[in-house]
Amino acid sequence: MDINKDSTWEELTPGGTIYEAGNAREFKTGDWRSMTPVWIPEKCKQCGLCYPVCPDDAIPVGKDLCRGEFNYEYCKGCGICAKACPFKAIEMREEGK
Amino acid sequence: MSIRERLSGNEATAYAMKQINPDVVAAFPITPSTEIPQYFSTYVANGQVDTEFVAVESEHSAMSACIGAQAAGARAMTATSANGLEYMWEMVQIASSSRLPIVMGLVNRAISGPLNIHCDHTDAMSVRDAGWIMLFSENNQEAYDNMLMAHRIAEHKDVMLPLMVCQDGFITSHAIEAIQLEEDEKVKQFVGEYHPEHYLLDRENPIAVGPMDLQPYLTEHKKQQAVAMANAKQVILDVAKEFEDMTGRHYEFFERYCMDDAEFVIVCMNSTAGTVKTVVDELREQGIKAGLLKIRVFRPFPGEEIADALRNAKAVAVLDKVPLVSNVGGPLYEDITSSMFNRGVHVNTINYTYGVGGRDVTADQIKSVYHDLQYTTDMSVPYRFLGLKEGK
Amino acid sequence: MYNVKEIVANKPSRFTAGHRMCAGCGAPALARMILRAVKPEDHVVVSNATGCMEVSTCIYPYTAWSDSYIHTAFECASATASGVEAAYKSMKKQGKLPADKDTKFIVFGGDGGTYDIGIQSLSGAMERGHNLTYVCYDNGAYMNTGIQRSSATPRFADTTTSPAGNVIPGKMQSRKDLTEIMVQHHIPYVCQTAAIGVFQDLYEKAEKAIYTDGPAFINALAPCPRGWGYATEDLMEINKLAVETCYWPLYEVVNGVYHVNYKPANKVPVSEWLKKQKRFKHMFKPGNEWMIEEFQKEVDKRWNDLLLKEEMTNKPEQA
Numbered sequence: 001m002d003i004n005k006d007s008t009w010e011e012l013t014p015g016g017t018i019y020e021a022g023n024a025r026e027f028k029t030g031d032w033r034s035m036t037p038v039w040i041p042e043k044c045k046q047c048g049l050c051y052p053v054c055p056d057d058a059i060p061v062g063k064d065l066c067r068g069e070f071n072y073e074y075c076k077g078c079g080i081c082a083k084a085c086p087f088k089a090i091e092m093r094e095e096g097k
Numbered sequence: 098m099s100i101r102e103r104l105s106g107n108e109a110t111a112y113a114m115k116q117i118n119p120d121v122v123a124a125f126p127i128t129p130s131t132e133i134p135q136y137f138s139t140y141v142a143n144g145q146v147d148t149e150f151v152a153v154e155s156e157h158s159a160m161s162a163c164i165g166a167q168a169a170g171a172r173a174m175t176a177t178s179a180n181g182l183e184y185m186w187e188m189v190q191i192a193s194s195s196r197l198p199i200v201m202g203l204v205n206r207a208i209s210g211p212l213n214i215h216c217d218h219t220d221a222m223s224v225r226d227a228g229w230i231m232l233f234s235e236n237n238q239e240a241y242d243n244m245l246m247a248h249r250i251a252e253h254k255d256v257m258l259p260l261m262v263c264q265d266g267f268i269t270s271h272a273i274e275a276i277q278l279e280e281d282e283k284v285k286q287f288v289g290e291y292h293p294e295h296y297l298l299d300r301e302n303p304i305a306v307g308p309m310d311l312q313p314y315l316t317e318h319k320k321q322q323a324v325a326m327a328n329a330k331q332v333i334l335d336v337a338k339e340f341e342d343m344t345g346r347h348y349e350f351f352e353r354y355c356m357d358d359a360e361f362v363i364v365c366m367n368s369t370a371g372t373v374k375t376v377v378d379e380l381r382e383q384g385i386k387a388g389l390l391k392i393r394v395f396r397p398f399p400g401e402e403i404a405d406a407l408r409n410a411k412a413v414a415v416l417d418k419v420p421l422v423s424n425v426g427g428p429l430y431e432d433i434t435s436s437m438f439n440r441g442v443h444v445n446t447i448n449y450t451y452g453v454g455g456r457d458v459t460a461d462q463i464k465s466v467y468h469d470l471q472y473t474t475d476m477s478v479p480y481r482f483l484g485l486k487e488g489k
Numbered sequence: 490m491y492n493v494k495e496i497v498a499n500k501p502s503r504f505t506a507g508h509r510m511c512a513g514c515g516a517p518a519l520a521r522m523i524l525r526a527v528k529p530e531d532h533v534v535v536s537n538a539t540g541c542m543e544v545s546t547c548i549y550p551y552t553a554w555s556d557s558y559i560h561t562a563f564e565c566a567s568a569t570a571s572g573v574e575a576a577y578k579s580m581k582k583q584g585k586l587p588a589d590k591d592t593k594f595i596v597f598g599g600d601g602g603t604y605d606i607g608i609q610s611l612s613g614a615m616e617r618g619h620n621l622t623y624v625c626y627d628n629g630a631y632m633n634t635g636i637q638r639s640s641a642t643p644r645f646a647d648t649t650t651s652p653a654g655n656v657i658p659g660k661m662q663s664r665k666d667l668t669e670i671m672v673q674h675h676i677p678y679v680c681q682t683a684a685i686g687v688f689q690d691l692y693e694k695a696e697k698a699i700y701t702d703g704p705a706f707i708n709a710l711a712p713c714p715r716g717w718g719y720a721t722e723d724l725m726e727i728n729k730l731a732v733e734t735c736y737w738p739l740y741e742v743v744n745g746v747y748h749v750n751y752k753p754a755n756k757v758p759v760s761e762w763l764k765k766q767k768r769f770k771h772m773f774k775p776g777n778e779w780m781i782e783e784f785q786k787e788v789d790k791r792w793n794d795l796l797l798k799e800e801m802t803n804k805p806e807q808a
C-alpha cells in the first residue's frame with residue numbers, strides 16, 4: 001500500500017475510494033495480543049469447532065481439510081477458540097512467556 | 098433543427114431527462130418538483146426510457162440510492178425542493194465528497210418553517226458549500242439547456258462532482274412558455290455515455306467507497322474537491338461553447354444585460370431577472386443607465402469575473418431571494434462583496450432580501466431598487482427588505 | 490451435506506484478517522461465514538451502515554472486504570444498496586454488464602442502523618422488492634458510540650443511556666421484534682440465526698437468503714463482550730445459552746410459513762444466560778427477583794407465540 005499518512009493530496013485517491021479490495025491484509029493486528037493461543041496438535045481431533053469462531057481468520061485450514069498453526073500476524077488473543085475446543089487442544093498463555 | 102414547443106419548467110426538465118435516458122432515477126415527490134418524477138414515471142411505464150425507476154420512501158433515500166447507483170457505475174438522477182433537499186442534506190454532502198457526478202433538478206422553494214411551498218432560494222443556499230456545481234435558470238429554456246449540459250460538466254475527468262440545475266418553484270416550473278427543444282439523436286450524441294474508471298459493479302476490479310477518513314487524510318481529500326470545483330469553471334465554458342455550436346444558444350457564467358455602460362446595476366438569479374430586464378428597458382428609454390447582471394453559475398462562484406463586470410458601475414444592488422436572519426448579508430451579497438474586495442473593486446453595493454416564500458416581485462419594486470441606487474450615497478444601511486409590510 | 494471443513498478450506502474468505510474490530514467481537518465471524526455462502530463465481534457488493542463493523546473494516550486506505558463495498562451514512566445502507574441493485578438491473582438490461590455473470594447484494598447493519606435510525610430505509614427496500622439480503626448483526630445496543638440503548642436492547646439491560654440506577658433499574662422497555670416486522674413485509678425469506686457449533690444454521694440460512702429471488706432478511710445475534718460484560722473467550726457459550734433459553738430462537742419464515750429450526754429438549758431458565766453478563770448484574774440483587782420473573786415471562790410468551798405461528802402457518806390449506 002503506497003498511500004500513507006504522509007501522502008500528498010495529489011497522491012491520494014479521489015473521494016477516498018480504495019482500489020485494492022481486501023488490502024487490510026497488509027495491516028497486522030497481532031501486536032494487539034496480551035494472551036497467545038498455543039495449538040497442541042496431539043490433542044487436536046480436527047473437529048472444526050475452532051476455525052469458524054475466530055474473528056480474525058487466524059486459523060488456516062489447508063486443502064487437506066485440516067487446521068494448521070495459528071496465524072500470529074493477525075491473532076488478537078481473544079481466547080474464543082481455546083474455550084470452544086472440547087479437547088483442550090488450545091491453551092492461552094501470556095504473550096511473551 | 099430545434100423543435101418549437103410549449104412546456105412548463107418541470108415538463109422541460111423531465112423531457113431533458115428522457116432524452117438523457119439515465120440508468121437510474123430515484124425520487125420522492127415534493128411540491129413543486131413533484132411533476133418531474135411524475136412525468137418521468139410515465140416515460141418509464143411506456144417504455145420510452147431504459148431507466149430503472151426507484152420509488153424511494155424518502156428524499157434521504159433518494160439521494161442514498163443515487164449515490165449507490167452512481168458508485169455502481171450508472172448514471173443516476175433525481176429532483177427535489179426545499180424540505181426534501183433538507184432531508185437529503187446529509188447525503189448531498191456525501192455525493193460530492195464521494196466524487197459522484199449525480200445530476201439533480203432543484204425546483205427552488207422556501208424551506209420550512211413556517212411551512213411555505215412557494216418559491217424562494219433558501220433551499221439552494223442551504224447547500225451552497227456542499228461541493229455541488231450549481232446552475233441557475235431564468236426560465237424553462239435555461240432549465241432545459243442547463244440539464245442537457247449537466248453531465249458533460251459533471252462527468253469531466255477533471256471535475257467528477259455532482260451538479261444541480263435550479264429553477265424557481267411555480268414561477269417557471271409550472272408556467273408554460275415557448276421553448277426550443279433539440280432532437281433526441283443530437284442530445285444523445287452531445288451528452289455521450291458514462292464510462293467511469295472505477296465502479297462497484299466491476300467484478301474484475303472491486304473497490305471500496307466511503308471509508309473512514311481519519312486525520313491524516315481528510316484535509317487532502319477536501320483539497321481535491323476544491324481543485325475539482327475550480328476546474329469546473331473552464332469546463333463549464335468549454336461545454337457551453339460546444340452547446341452553442343449545436344443549438345445557437347449562448348451561455349457563460351452570467352448574462353450581461355445592458356451592462357456595457359451601466360451605472361446602476363441589479364444582480365440577481367432565476368426568474369426575477371425577467372422582470373428586471375423589462376424595467377431596465379423602460380429606464381433606458383428614460384435615459385437612466387440601468388443594467389442587469391444575471392448569474393447562471395453560482396458554484397463554482399466566478400467571483401473575479403463578476404467583480405470585473407461591476408467595476409465601472411456607480412452603485413450595485415444584490416437581490417437575495419432568502420430571508421435575512423444572519424445579521425450580516427444574504428449569501429449572494431456576501432459572495433459578491435468579498436469578491437469585489439479581493440479584486441479591488443470599490444463600488445457602493447447594497448443588499449435586498451426579496452420575494453421570500455413566493456411573494457410576488459413587481460416591476461414597481463424593481464423600479465424602487467433602481468431609484469435607491471441612483472440616490473444612494475449613505476451606505477450606513479446596506480441590508481434592506483424589498484416588499485416588506487411595516488408599521489405605518 | 491454441510492461440511493465446515495470443506496467450506497472453510499475451499500471457499501475463499503471474502504472478509505479478510507487485518508480489520509480492527511475488537512478482539513473477541515461476535516460480528517466478524519458472522520460476516521465471514523455469511524459471505525462464504527456466496528458461490529465463488531458470483532461477485533458481491535456489500536453495503537454497510539455506519540457502526541462498529543464499518544468504522545473498523547474500512548479505514549482509509551485499507552478495506553477488509555475482498556468484494557466491492559460501499560458505505561455512505563448511518564441510516565441508509567438499504568437505500569444505498571437499492572441504488573446499487575437498481576443500477577445492476579438497469580445496466581444488465583441494457584447490455585452494459587456481462588449477461589451470464591451474477592452479482593449479489595448484501596447489506597450489513599448493526600441493530601442501531603437496522604431497528605432504529607435505519608428502519609425506514611430498510612422497510613422501503615424490502616417493500617420495493619429489491620433482490621438483496623439484509624443482515625442485521627444484533628449486538629443489542631449502539632455499541633460503536635459507547636453502548637447506548639437501542640430498541641433491540643433487552644429489557645432491564647444496563648446501558649449508558651439506560652443505566653441501572655437507584656430509581657430506574659435499566660432499560661424499562663421490552664425489545665422490539667424486528668424479525669417479525671420483516672415477516673409482515675411479506676418478503677420471501679426471513680430468519681433469525683446465531684453462531685452455534687460449526688455454524689451450520691448460519692451458513693445454510695445465509696445461502697437460502699442470498700439465493701432467494703427478492704428481498705431476504707437475516708437477524709444474527711452478535712454478542713459484544715464490552716457492552717454485555719462477559720470475558721471475550723465466552724462468546725460461543727453466550728451464543729449457545731441465548732438459543733437454549735429460547736431468548737434468541739432459531740427460526741425461518743419462508744413465504745410466510747414458519748419453521749422453528751431448533752426446539753431445546755430442556756428449555757434452560759433465562760437467568761442462566763442473564764447471570765453471565767454484567768449488564769444484567771443488578772437483576773440478581775435481593776429484591777429484584779421480579780425483574781428476572783418478568784424477563785422469563787416475556788421470553789416464554791414470545792417463544793410460545795412463535796410455536797403457535799409455526800402451527801398456524803403449517804396447516805394444510807382449508808378447502
